[in-house]
Amino acid sequence: MIRSTSLICTLLLSAAAVAAPQPIEIPFIEQAAIIDGKIDEPIWQSAQEILIDNVTWPHENIASPVSTKALVYENGEALFIAFIAKDPTPKEIRAHYRDRDKIWNDDLVGLKIDSLNTSQNAYQFFINPLGVQLDSIENELTKNENSSWNGIWSSKGEITPDGYRVEVKIPLRVLNFNDSQGTKQMAMEFLRFLPRDERLRISNMQLDHNNSCWICQMPAVSGFASAKQSNNLTITPALAIAHTQTRDIDDAVVPDFESDTDYEPGLDVKWAVTPDTTLNLTVNPDFSQVEADTGQLSVNNSFSLFFPEKRAFFLENSDYFSSHLNLVHTRNVSAPDYGIKATSSKQGHTFAGFIANDDSTHVLVPGNLGSSIVSLEQKSENAALRYRYDANDQLSIGTTGTIRQSEDYRNQVLSIDSKYRPTKHDTIKLQAITTDTQYDQHFIDEVCDDDPIESCEIDESVLRVQNHGDQQGLGYYASYEHNRKHWRAFGSYRNYDAALRADLGFISQVDFNKFVTGFEYRWYGDESNWWNRANWYSDWDISHNEDGELLEKEVQSNFKVQGPLQSIIQVGFDHRKRTGQRHDETLLEIDGNTDMFTENFQWMYLEMKPRAGVFAGLRLNTGNKLDIANNRLGQRYIVKPTLNFNLGRHFEVKLRHTYERLEHDGENVYTANLSDARFTYQFGINSYVRLALINLDIERNQHKYIDDVDSRYKKLSTQLLYAYKLNPETVLFVGYSDSGYQDDDLSDITKDNKTFFAKFSYAWLR
Structure with a gap:
């Protein structure tokens, strides 16, 4: 387990009150650095040096076990940062070639920028040692992070004998900021994530865990006196081509495929009308999903x-x-x-x-x-x-x-x-x-x-x-x-x-009202503990319809502990009283028209990241559960294993499976299996090929159902995709997808849809 090299320093930092962050001056240097990961240009000697030396999670403000510094300056058009991340054991650095935003479990350096200095939103820019990017927007109002946001910025990383180095260029055009004359003030936090036995969040600031608003605690930075947001214009023409073959396989005789080829030119325009206002226009866009959605099981859900x-x-x-x-x-x-x-x-x-x-x-x-x-x-x-x-x-x-x-x-x-x-x-x-x-x-x-x-x-x-x-x-x-x-x-x-x-x-x-109340208690481990964090959570809720009729009453509780190998062990239980389906579907009443059922189930979740590129998770659930289709209580079992692993730096395998079984009076009602497998070979930062397979298999015992149902339903969807991304808006996608199903009228899985598709777009930046 990674521990502080100085116990005395650790204790002093932990005991001290969280200091107010000191303002940071970002110097103006007209010359633009070459983003190559070398950090060998004389210009970096004039940049502001910022030490990233304070562990803020899972511990609270203890000395970092590794040395990290950031060199920062701006030239009126872009923010330049060079990260020098030392590591005593470089062979343990976790870094893989992945698609953008897929590197959260790797070693990372980066920064958060509250460019408007309002403590409401923060841009997040992170980079792994190979230069792969992850960006998002943190929203303080909702406490969510939108990782789907993609800015156009540059980075380059290089692993060295004593750690790794990363150079970054963030054009100011991707930020919203005050365009007034003179020195401007933003808020920034510089970070390093070190995933080993623990995953350490290392910062240039101290973080008060007594304050739930993290953006509010980011230190102010000043500079950018000559920075202007001119009428930035991005024009992105696109062409999407799809050749689709479909057929209706519900007929007794399966017909031939009917083909259709569609050519769809499109145009996206992004224009900074004023320094504070952005206009987006899209004409005839291709809004088809390039990447298949993750499979979801909905066999007993209303x-x-x-x-x-x-x-x-x-x-x-x-x-x-x-x-x-x-x-x-x-x-x-x-x-x-x-x-x-x-x-x-x-x-x-x-x-x-x-x-x-x-x-x-x-x-x-x-x-x-x-x-x-x-x-x-x-x-x-x-x-x-x-x-x-x-x-x-x-x-x-x-x-x-x-x-x-x-x-x-x-x-x-x-x-x-x-x-x-x-x-x-x-x-x-x-x-x-x-x-x-x-x-x-x-x-x-x-x-x-x-x-x-x-x-x-x-x-x-x-x-x-x-x-x-x-x-x-x-x-x-x-x-x-x-x-x-x-x-x-x-x-x-x-x-x-x-x-x-x-x-x-x-x-x-x-047509419901719901009251929820709850409590959570947290424990923090120290150097002598095998665990680093633990918490107990419990809540109680009750729901009625607008006529005051009871819909549901529930109490749930769970305990979670985080330990070695970045592991999580979590156990919990739910006790719920809930209404079943209506006896007379022509009436909306609850009382006298439904039965009340009591569900009791227990669950466990296990997770670990024992080495670079490996993630293993398992969710288990068992207990009484309402059989919605037949309006009675059954015994449900759920097993959800997940395994992601890398073979080298380029090839990734992601396997997810859901097994769900419902029994009533010792007899099977249904058994459902959903498998989602994805195989990705990342050639480099810009391109990859991915195969996705999603297979659904549901078996039902027709004698245990009130209504007529198929005894067997299978569905298989596949997608093969090649992608090249020069940046988030200049992209090439070429792929093939198909799907088919089997029910009681079909002897095997029969395809009803096949699609060959290609999409090209190019972003012109002015």
């Missing part, structure tokens, strides 16, 4: 699955749309012809808005016991607006508005939210939502699969869209948290009435 956004146009400054609730989830816009987005941030005022159409309309219809998707074969218009005012580090107030509409449907949302930190220990969050939704008869017919309403199979989604007299919805959310170094206590309450709809966001449950 609510819709969530998939993250991956598309560049929507990801640009997507954190500007964030609030406490997910009101803007752009994967709802599936196939637009155009999109326009404007974002701005200046002196605490943040604005964001976009407009995009969609060739089709997919609407999530939520309820309190389940949700479903309705698809309309008609175009829709989509728009979102977001404004936030950050009065200071303690208070933020924002408002969000969205609209989705087509010929047969409209949804409007207006929300106001705030976050207040009266002290560094206390956080209060509030949000209120009002919505207006109109469904016409065609929309209702689509819910019923075009059957007449009198012969429609009634379920909750049909009842929710038929309630014409209840178009205006209201919801609100409130939470309070008190967070200390060793413990935190929290409580929250949310209430969504039956008519609430946020169709451009992701709210899959309505």
Whole structure:
């Protein structure tokens, strides 16, 4: 285990109060360094030297066991950093050639930049010893990190006999900053991550673990007197080609494939209209997914699955749309012809808005016991607006508005939210939502699969869209948290009435109110312990519908300890009383129309990273679980192993499997297996080839089901992809994907879709 070389220094640092960070002066030097990882130019001798010598995690402010320094300067157009990272055992350095943003488990150096110095957002730039990049945006409002954000910047790394060196150039055009005359002030933290037996976070500053806001503690830097954000313009033309073969294999005789070839030119434009305002325009974009989504199992689930956004146009400054609730989830816009987005941030005022159409309309219809998707074969218009005012580090107030509409449907949302930190220990969050939704008869017919309403199979989604007299919805959310170094206590309450709809966001449950309260206690290990951190967490919650009928009551608790080999051991239990499905689906009532079931299950999670390029995880779950399809209690078993490993620096294997089995009265109800395997050979920093295989296999005991079901369902999806990325916007993708399935009418897996695709885009920077 890596330990401090000086026990006396460690004890003194741990006992001392966290010192206030001292301001850092960033010198101006006109000459631009050559980014080659050598750090041999005389220019670096005039740069500001910053020591990265304080371990801030998992320990609190102890001396670093390794030597690291950063050399920093700016020339008005870019920020230049050279990292010199010493290592007494260079053979243990963890570094692999990976695709961008896939290097979190490697050795890393980098920095965080709060370029507006508002303590609300921070750009993160990290680099492994081979020069592979990872960047993201940390959002203090939501406590999330958006790793899908990609800036265009340069880096080069080189492993040396005594460690490694990295050179970095970050053009100021990728940052939002105050464009006023004279010296400017930002906040920055310089970091090194050292993953060995522990994963040490080493910083140039001290971090107060008694303060949950880390961005607020970053030291100020001054300089950039001549820095200007001119009208930066990025023009990215693109061409996407797809040759698709499809067929309907539900027929008794499987037909031949029908082919279609589609050529789609597109254009993306990014323009800094003013130093504080950016305009994004996309015309005829290719919004298809280049990389297959991770497989998810939904064999005993009544609510819709969530998939993250991956598309560049929507990801640009997507954190500007964030609030406490997910009101803007752009994967709802599936196939637009155009999109326009404007974002701005200046002196605490943040604005964001976009407009995009969609060739089709997919609407999530939520309820309190389940949700479903309705698809309309008609175009829709989509728009979102977001404004936030950050009065200071303690208070933020924002408002969000969205609209989705087509010929047969409209949804409007207006929300106001705030976050207040009266002290560094206390956080209060509030949000209120009002919505207006109109469904016409065609929309209702689509819910019923075009059957007449009198012969429609009634379920909750049909009842929710038929309630014409209840178009205006209201919801609100409130939470309070008190967070200390060793413990935190929290409580929250949310209430969504039956008519609430946020169709451009992701709210899959309505007609409920939920109260949650909980407590967490943390332990910190020292030099004498085999573990470095441990925590116990517990919460209790209760949910009712708006008529006051009980939906669910739950208590859960878990204990986690982190130890050698970067290991995690976590065990927990859940005790839950919940309603089953409705006996009479034509009624929304709960009392007298459902049964109450008691679920008790236990779980364990194990994880370790024993050596470079190896990750192993295992999740186990067993106990009583509601069999939703048959409205009874069963015994469920879940096993989820994960194994990722590298063969050398270039070849990576990622294996994930989910085994789920449900039994009732000792007989099998279903057995489901989901396998996700991905094999990647990374030729260098810029290119790779990847094979992805996702296999689903579900066996059902038809005698244990109320409704008719297939006794066997199999699905296999494959994708072979070659990618070359000069930068995040200048890319070449060439690939092939197919999928097929088997049910009781087919003797084996039969392909119903094959696609050959290519995409090329080139970013012109002006």
